[in-house]
Amino acid sequence: MSAYIVRRSIYALLTLLGVTIVAFGLLNLQPGDPAALLLGPFATDQGIQALRKELRLDEPLLTRYIAFVGNLFRGNLQSISFKQPAFSLLFERFPATVELTVAALLIAAIVSMSTGIISAVKRDTAFDYSASALSLFGISMPDFWLGTMLILVFAVFLRWFPAFGHGPVSFSQAVILLVTKGDFQNFVKFFHHLSLPALTLSAHVIGVVTRVIRTSMLEEVNKEYVMVLRSKGLAERTVVIKHMFRNSLIPVVTIFSMEFVKLLGGAVIVETVFGWPGVGLLMVNAINARDYPLVQAGIVFFSLFFVVVNLLVDLLYTFLDPRIRY
Amino acid sequence: MPLLEVKELRTYFYTEAGIVRAVDGFSFAIEPEQTLGIVGESGCGKSLTALSILGLVSRPGKIVSGEILYNRQGKIIDLSKLNPKGKQMRSIRGNEIAMIFQEPMTSMDPVYTIGDQIMETLILHQHLDKKQARKRAIEMLREVKIPLPEQRANEYPHQLSGGMRQRAMIAMALSCNPSLVIADEPTTALDVTIQAQVLDLMIDLKAEFRSAIILITHDLGVVAEIANEVVVMYVGKGVEKSTVSNVFHSPKHPYTQGLMDSIPSITAPSGLRPIEGVVPDALNLPPGCRFEPRCPRAMKTCKTDAPLLKEVAPNHWVSCWLYE
Numbered sequence: 172m173s174a175y176i177v178r179r180s181i182y183a184l185l186t187l188l189g190v191t192i193v194a195f196g197l198l199n200l201q202p203g204d205p206a207a208l209l210l211g212p213f214a215t216d217q218g219i220q221a222l223r224k225e226l227r228l229d230e231p232l233l234t235r236y237i238a239f240v241g242n243l244f245r246g247n248l249q250s251i252s253f254k255q256p257a258f259s260l261l262f263e264r265f266p267a268t269v270e271l272t273v274a275a276l277l278i279a280a281i282v283s284m285s286t287g288i289i290s291a292v293k294r295d296t297a298f299d300y301s302a303s304a305l306s307l308f309g310i311s312m313p314d315f316w317l318g319t320m321l322i323l324v325f326a327v328f329l330r331w332f333p334a335f336g337h338g339p340v341s342f343s344q345a346v347i348l349l350v351t352k353g354d355f356q357n358f359v360k361f362f363h364h365l366s367l368p369a370l371t372l373s374a375h376v377i378g379v380v381t382r383v384i385r386t387s388m389l390e391e392v393n394k395e396y397v398m399v400l401r402s403k404g405l406a407e408r409t410v411v412i413k414h415m416f417r418n419s420l421i422p423v424v425t426i427f428s429m430e431f432v433k434l435l436g437g438a439v440i441v442e443t444v445f446g447w448p449g450v451g452l453l454m455v456n457a458i459n460a461r462d463y464p465l466v467q468a469g470i471v472f473f474s475l476f477f478v479v480v481n482l483l484v485d486l487l488y489t490f491l492d493p494r495i496r497y
Numbered sequence: 498m499p500l501l502e503v504k505e506l507r508t509y510f511y512t513e514a515g516i517v518r519a520v521d522g523f524s525f526a527i528e529p530e531q532t533l534g535i536v537g538e539s540g541c542g543k544s545l546t547a548l549s550i551l552g553l554v555s556r557p558g559k560i561v562s563g564e565i566l567y568n569r570q571g572k573i574i575d576l577s578k579l580n581p582k583g584k585q586m587r588s589i590r591g592n593e594i595a596m597i598f599q600e601p602m603t604s605m606d607p608v609y610t611i612g613d614q615i616m617e618t619l620i621l622h623q624h625l626d627k628k629q630a631r632k633r634a635i636e637m638l639r640e641v642k643i644p645l646p647e648q649r650a651n652e653y654p655h656q657l658s659g660g661m662r663q664r665a666m667i668a669m670a671l672s673c674n675p676s677l678v679i680a681d682e683p684t685t686a687l688d689v690t691i692q693a694q695v696l697d698l699m700i701d702l703k704a705e706f707r708s709a710i711i712l713i714t715h716d717l718g719v720v721a722e723i724a725n726e727v728v729v730m731y732v733g734k735g736v737e738k739s740t741v742s743n744v745f746h747s748p749k750h751p752y753t754q755g756l757m758d759s760i761p762s763i764t765a766p767s768g769l770r771p772i773e774g775v776v777p778d779a780l781n782l783p784p785g786c787r788f789e790p791r792c793p794r795a796m797k798t799c800k801t802d803a804p805l806l807k808e809v810a811p812n813h814w815v816s817c818w819l820y821e
Binding site: 193395399400401403405407417455493 | 666
């Protein structure tokens with residue numbers, strides 16, 4: 172097992188090295204001169220040349236790549252448009268994205284588990300058919316449309332939720348305020364702002380995960396051990412949840428972890444629609460501003476997450492299914 | 498007074514192609530501490546009879562009529578009338594009537610240890626705490642002669658061989674000291690040498706635990722070794738019922754006679770004599786005796802009228818027009 176972890180960690184480093192090459196290479200393959208773009212249509216040739224020199228765009232590719240990796244490891248990558256270290260910008264925005272992601276996944280976990288399990292147990296019933304239809308709806312509905320509709324209905328017409336923004340405090344601040352000062356108002360305000368974007372974001376995950384759970388559960392339904400468990404006198408609920416669901420978890424965990432990483436990378440559209448100050452929004456702005464260092468830092472940062480979460484999930488498999496050994 | 502009496506049990510499947518009368522008026526009884534063999538070809542409805550007793554027939558199958566009278570310490574309960582998911586049925590299932598299944602490789606939940614799975618039954622029915630249940634589970638594993646039971650209890654099903662798993666299944670079935678064990682082809686999936694070991698184990702345990710056993714099998718050798726009484730089943734109905742020695746030494750029904758002739762024997766010079774023909778289509782059963790199309794001694798009546806089970810000699814029941 173520990174040999175496996177060491178081996179996987181080495182692979183992870185190699186993967187990240189590949190990511191740096193891609194992150195660096197792709198942006199350099201892109202047409203257009205960042206210096207010219209940054210300075211706008213009225214820039215002089217001298218100005219552009221000067222900026223190219225400042226950004227070291229005039230040096231050979233390999234030299235620039237080495238400088239890039241060096242800066243990356245030292246955390247020195249500077250954002251061009253913000254004139255700040257790229258990683259500190261990312262860290263600053265990251266908590267908001269985590270809040271949104273975790274909230275959306277919690278909603279999705281609760282809804283899709285109950286719906287998926289019931290769908291499988293009561294397959295080919297009205298419940299199952301409506302759950303399937305709703306999952307399809309969740310999967311195929313674009314975020315920007317659903318988000319806009321939710322804003323229209325719940326913020327504009329009903330005025331139950333704010334249409335826009337994150338609210339004054341973060342989750343950790345809200346909790347600290349609640350515990351130390353008994354400030355309930357900020358706590359409520361936080362969830363008030365979180366509700367609509369989290370709901371929008373969860374729709375797709377609910378759709379995907381419900382279907383995976385249903386399919387995965389249906390694979391267990393006709394297995395012989397299920398009949399054996401019933402013959403032991405176990406309640407149907409125990410058979411379904413303790414045994415069948417537990418056995419069907421591997422694909423569910425795989426999909427769920429992938430959705431998690433995907434959302435951590437920034438729910439670009441939802442953050443844009445709701446003006447949520449997360450990394451997704453930051454990345455969109457960075458791309459529009461041709462802020463290459465910031466984009467590159469973002470790519471590497473999220474790749475690191477992806478690699479780590481994947482490793483953790485692979486380790487989790489051994490706990491979920493004792494037949495899996497590395 | 499019998500421990501379990503099944504009367505005119507009918508369990509049908511309602512499929513799109515039509516109604517499959519898989520168990521169609523099957524009756525038998527078993528006394529406490531006795532062993533009854535139910536013999537028949539695959540698909541004749543013997544496993545479904547077992548599932549009917551435990552209330553485990555699932556859609557599109559359904560118990561249509563008949564009685565399954567279980568003697569619960571002097572109180573007679575009709576199991577076929579209980580809610581299959583209800584409390585009473587569940588308190589009988591696994592506790593008073595336990596079942597051993599055919600396929601040890603797939604009969605256990607792969608993600609829990611052997612010990613956990615035996616403990617689960619004990620905690621549920623005997624209301625033991627975890628520590629006691631574990632102790633008892635290890636004891637049971639020792640009873641079924643699994644070496645190093647403390648260690649085995651912590652292992653997962655895939656770490657055990659087929660024979661060991663079947664032993665563990667037997668341990669699980671016997672853990673609550675049931676009054677009746679239904680063993681559905683318990684040795685069929687095992688290697689021949691392992692079969693003999695498991696069979697010997699069952700004979701030992703039968704003496705020790707004093708449970709009644711319903712042994713469902715197509716293997717006449719297994720029945721001869723362990724059972725007192727035998728019911729021969731053909732396409733959903735019992736065709737002959739008597740003691741082991743009666744059925745083996747003087748089979749009356751042409752189907753039973755055919756079965757006996759088709760046992761391979763080293764001494765018989767002529768080799769195997771199989772029963773001609775095939776089992777009739779379940780959706781399109783013959784109107785008279787179901788064995789009539791294959792019967793070497795079929796008569797005119799057999800085509801039109803179904804025979805009833807009749808006692809033709811003391812404690813020897815046959816359903817065949819030859820003995821009318």
